Amino acid sequence: MNTENSSPQFSICILEEQTQLTLADLCRACAVHEAQIIELVDIGVLEPLSREPIHWRFDGVSVLRARMALRLQRDFEIDLAGAALALELLDEIESLRARLRAMGDDRHGDDAEQKMI
Amino acid sequence: MDYKDYYKILGVARDATQDDIKRSYRKLARKYHPDVSKEANAEALFKELGEAYEVLKDTEKRAAYNQLGDNWKGGQEFRPPPDWNAGFEFSGGHTGGDAKDYSDFFGSLFGRDFRKDGDGRASFHAKGQDHHAKVLIDLEDTYYGATRAITLRVPVVDAQGHVITRERVLNVNIPKGIREGQHIRLSGQGSAGMGEGKAGDLYLKIELRSHPLYRVDGKDLYLDLPVAPWEAALGATVKVPTLGGIVELKIPEGSVSGRKLRLKGRGIPSDPPGDCYVMLEIMLPPADTESAKDLYRKMAQELNFNPRAKMGV
Numbered sequence A: 001m002n003t004e005n006s007s008p009q010f011s012i013c014i015l016e017e018q019t020q021l022t023l024a025d026l027c028r029a030c031a032v033h034e035a036q037i038i039e040l041v042d043i044g045v046l047e048p049l050s051r052e053p054i055h056w057r058f059d060g061v062s063v064l065r066a067r068m069a070l071r072l073q074r075d076f077e078i079d080l081a082g083a084a085l086a087l088e089l090l091d092e093i094e095s096l097r098a099r100l101r102a103m104g105d106d107r108h109g110d111d112a113e114q115k116m117i
Numbered sequence B: 001m002d003y004k005d006y007y008k009i010l011g012v013a014r015d016a017t018q019d020d021i022k023r024s025y026r027k028l029a030r031k032y033h034p035d036v037s038k039e040a041n042a043e044a045l046f047k048e049l050g051e052a053y054e055v056l057k058d059t060e061k062r063a064a065y066n067q068l069g070d071n072w073k074g075g076q077e078f079r080p081p082p083d084w085n086a087g088f089e090f091s092g093g094h095t096g097g098d099a100k101d102y103s104d105f106f107g108s109l110f111g112r113d114f115r116k117d118g119d120g121r122a123s124f125h126a127k128g129q130d131h132h133a134k135v136l137i138d139l140e141d142t143y144y145g146a147t148r149a150i151t152l153r154v155p156v157v158d159a160q161g162h163v164i165t166r167e168r169v170l171n172v173n174i175p176k177g178i179r180e181g182q183h184i185r186l187s188g189q190g191s192a193g194m195g196e197g198k199a200g201d202l203y204l205k206i207e208l209r210s211h212p213l214y215r216v217d218g219k220d221l222y223l224d225l226p227v228a229p230w231e232a233a234l235g236a237t238v239k240v241p242t243l244g245g246i247v248e249l250k251i252p253e254g255s256v257s258g259r260k261l262r263l264k265g266r267g268i269p270s271d272p273p274g275d276c277y278v279m280l281e282i283m284l285p286p287a288d289t290e291s292a293k294d295l296y297r298k299m300a301q302e303l304n305f306n307p308r309a310k311m312g313v
Helices: A023-030 A034-043 A061-076 A080-103 B006-010 B018-032 B042-056 B059-066 B104-110 B112-117 B139-144 B229-234 B290-303
Strands: A003-006 A012-014 B131-137 B146-157 B163-174 B183-186 B202-208 B214-217 B220-227 B236-242 B245-251 B260-263 B276-282
Touching: A023 A034, A023 A061, A034 A061, A034 A080, A061 A080, A061 B018, A080 B214, A080 B220, B006 B018, B006 B042, B018 B042, B042 B059, B042 B104, B059 B104, B131 B139, B131 B146, B139 B146, B139 B202, B163 B183, B163 B202, B220 B229, B220 B236, B229 B236, B229 B276, B245 B260
Parallel strands: A003 B163, B131 B202, B220 B276
Antiparallel strands: A012 B183, B146 B163, B183 B202, B214 B220, B236 B245, B260 B276
């Protein structure tokens, strides 16, 4: 196995906070037509940061969300509304899991001695 | 090359109907789809499943595959018999999925050309593929920021045409304040582009290693703080460890177990920063000496306390 080292010379950004994409950027990144991105916005999978399509800006994580919705649509042979529903439920599961971890999900009790009165 | 038992992978009998195959594929796809599944090796299983379905859903390919006979076992060393597919005519082309991911076994049966169909853009200028990986960091890394050496395993094809795994080490600056589930993008660190196309990007999804003291919810931290009964009952000022150092916290008089107190701004750095929630956990001093037991007996006599009064018992 070969090992290759490289130093931090590439640009780094937090996708959720530091990137903005135009509609055209997003189409390119997902390799789809504008119509499909517009449909994803109509369905509510993507939320542009401004109203008018010409001025639409998306945060960086939109790329990942759009691609995931499109993958779900293709692989499960469902429509985008179905993919959107799946995406929403997956988000909810993830946030519940995070909640559960924050609460400490390792709490289980000891068996107690009991007698019915 | 290993034989692949496509029927076993799809969990169906050799005489399954096309409908059975479709049904089983759909069910397993929901289980192993990498976007949905929690299985660690979901991606590999899903690829295998896709390949099995690609063959069995197509009656021509299925018939050709059946021709190999049913004495093979999955994983067995396989060489295609000469003329095994004589008399079969393929309509050609694959019907979906990422054909380039199919196994050598698939390639030997249905031709390398099948595998190239998905990649017929070699003569174009195309951006390289993006790569995705997870990176596990400590809570301290997001609090202070850090540089982390991240080892990625990348399959590459060597000069002899074999697929080998190469390790690639990247030194990545973990930005201060990044949260669980967020992504870092490293521009140009994915696959090389084709022609004059740009290289793809590398996306790293952040996961936090569990911390011995703090639990994390978004940018907020949760800390269980053990307190003595008299500290809770009478109020007290106690020391609390936070990521930024020790702070003094005032416990209000009459606090009960589970009371949540907020240390504003002591969570993960951000604008505004997250908070640190301190959950009081009242610890009982052990009654392990005669004088300690006497103290408990005295409380029992003098306090007239029924903790279950609200339950009516």
